[in-house]
Amino acid sequence: MSDISSPTSRTGTWTRASGDMPRAVLVLAALVAALAPLGLNEYWRFVASMMLIYTLVTLGFNILLGYLGQLAFANVAFFGVGAYAATIAMNGGLNFIPGILVGGIGGGIAGFLVGIPALRIRNYQLAIVTLATGELLRWLYIHGGSITQGSSGLEVPPMTLAGLQITTEIGKYWVFLAFTILCLAVTRNLLRSSVGRAIVSVRESEAISLGLGMHAAGFRILAFVWSGALVGVAGGMYACLLGRITPESFGLTQLLVHFSMVMVGGLGSFVGSIFGALLLTAIPETLRNFPGLEEIVFSLLLILVLRFVPEGIGGFLGARISGLRDRFFGGKP
Amino acid sequence: MFAQLVASGLVQGSIYAVIALGMTVLFRSTGVVHFGYGAFFMAGAFAVYVFSQVVGMAFVLAFLAAVAVLVLVGMAFERVLVRPIVHGPHVTVAMMTVAMSYLLTGVARFFWGQEVLRMPPIVDVPPIFVGSIVLTAQDLLIIAGCMALVVAFFLFFARTKLGKLMQAASQVPRGAALVGINVPGFHMAMWGVVAGIAAVAGTLVAPVTMLYPDMGAHLLIKAFAAMTFGGFGNLGGAVLGGLLIGLAEQLAGFYISTALIDIFAYLVIIVVLIVLPNGILGKKEATRV
């Protein structure tokens, strides 16, 4: 953990942000995350990697839905762009570490491109245009000729580190864990900094934030870019984990999964995003023996959460454990 | 050739128009955009199928039963799931409609996911030849049924007191409540009405497209394109947008490339919203924030 946090501590933000959180708790959490999969078989280690990927996806989506309060449904588009960008870069000879970062950059660029029209279009219209963007991209993956290889998808080269190939699930998991912790740390600091507060204030009232002399448009775009980048990194990791990406993985079913994770976790809740991702990655795997129920279970869960706990797990716990609220739910207004 | 394409385009377009109209009516009267409207359409088609093919009711009875069931589903959905959260953030309401779309689709898939369900045509007569144009009775029925719905709604909104009141209720709910309108009851009624429209459309279209759980999702995107093109929230715009998109798909498919048909709707949404956010008939108006 210490070697993960040290690069950020040099920026000075880590120490400040974790000032009220005992360092030991963070180290312990990371240690548990790193060692727990040792007790699992290869299959559950694979599922554990999937949990890490969905943690980033959910957090990235939550930045737009929860923190910025925008009905932007382009999350699957960012995920797909990240996966395809990373895969194309790695097939071009890039190692997986810069490859996954290329996924993040691709996602960030996609976020920027979606963010610009989002300055003019709001609410439902934004939802519709972002939905259409996602579907249009899926069409492009299918019809992308030699670049995307159509429906049969792109093969992802194996992950190699210092000349050695990482073939085991636990090896991949540890790599993804490093990426995830890094992304979580940077995001947490960003959200707790003045930038994060500015993003939330843009959600609450654009007029007020403008009155305070804040550049609302800039923060709005920044939120889109950061959301896209996080989801893009997750897309790159997804490509590495699966070894092949196909257009079908970036369709409307994937969107339902993302929606459910964010809403179950709680809009605008950092820790809730993690809970939502872990919970909803595990559920379908345990439902394997009941094929066909996945869609029904996810949508019922989503309906129940929206109806009875619209604040999600994060908000629910946060309100009840008020003493811990400030410690754990940083960034929540 | 051109005439045939126009005829087919009008058939396709009137389906898009009715779905876009139903969503626009709901949006105008309750301020909610229903992302699950395609699933209502699908559910309507499946309900007619169940009543006529499984239960064995006569077609007219099955049709009425399906519309009644959908009206109830729509009202129940408003009362039980939407009303309690309607004052929450936009995101929550939108998600609720999305969730219900997936739920209905999932249920249909669970029961009929492996089957191909075919609805027999409502009237079984050979195609009609008008000069070089071929039209089936089903085509004519779709156009007639859709246009009847469109006209009925225009008359309702423009001519009846209730229709005018309804629009008032959506724009100034508090004012409407002050003059004695039961706003929640009103919203519930509108949810029922638009669900009924979806059932009618589903019944008309099912013999042409056949029944499958995802039939609503494909149509939803086209309806969004129609609404966007015509100006979001504009009743006439939704209808005109639907017809134009139906026509454009057919003509572009024949004269430019058949590969264009599929992505036409997406391109319309993206280009129109970025270049002309209020559509061709839209006027700038404040939406509920």
Add this chain to the structure above:
Amino acid sequence: MKRMTAILAAALVAVANPAFAEPGVGEDTIRIGIFAPLTGSASIFGRAAFGAEAVYNEVNEKGGIHGRKIEVVREDDGCDAARAISAVRKLTAQDDVFLIHGGVCSGTVMAVRDDLERQNVPFVILGAASAGIVKPFKKNLFQPIPNSDVVATQMVDFAMSKPGTAKIALISHTDEWGETNSRVATEHLKKAYGLDISLKLALERSTTDATPQILQLRNAQPDFVLAMLYPAETALLVRDAHKFGMTTPILGNFGVSLEDTRDRVGDMAAMANFYTFYAYEPALSSAEIEPWTKMITKYFPDHRADTFSYEAMGGALAVIEALKQAGPDLTRDKFIAAMESIKDFQSGILNTPITFSADDHAGVNGGAMIAYRDGKPTVLKTWSE
């Protein structure tokens, strides 16, 4: 720093999969994993899984293989590569299967192919027909069904077997599957008959109206239309062709079943000019196919058997044959060698025998067409038959 990286890398690689002697083979059991789309829009193809499982149950009932009974573990992949990967991880890591008989969608097969090769798990294809699956060659992978090259070639040969055929039109999805099929057909037509495709059209997936396409076909008046389309769109084409009075024969691809198309079109008159690729010996709904249907419904009473239900039964019989030949001391290598020794294996259900060799794992190199003749499905090798 360099040393740190090296240690880290070594640690990551070191936690390796310890290779046990023959996973999935017990004292009296052999565990076989099946994965297929059991739900979702592709689940109609997933019916192949039940045919294969019925064959395995049948052999158990007759005493098993060298005293061992076959245990089937069935997983759903929803035709999604990500879910297929997760299903296969579960089959190999948790259920510890000896071999995998799975994969109906080419995308899912491609996604799990390399991983299974690395682990040397024998992988027999259930229903995925892409010729790209066996190219490049993988030692552990067998495709006991006609692949897309065989199908596209058969479609062209069938059209050309009608005397005087000069103009062939082609309508296809624009995705990779459609393009590959179109390319093979176009190349075969050029090479074997010196002809070019006279008109090439696109029909997108989930379209509900084919008017523009039919009007263009009607104008061009070809002798045949090759339809490289999925089932729903093939039915749409057949239906709209009939609506506009087009009588040109339409030839369907492997994934399209005659019965299913009839159900979707709902009009026997429209089916008069429709032919589709057919892999089986007995015709659909004939007395000869009845025992095969009974075998499936014996174990799956709710199963409504149609074309795809029989797709993997030939492959399952080949697997059983190879398991027998591999002997009581079963290992994966012995099984693969036994599969490769299968020559001219008459399964009774496929119309073309299965043949594998040490360097060719595409097992089925022929097929036929099927069409309605006097209201009865009739298997046709050539047009004039």
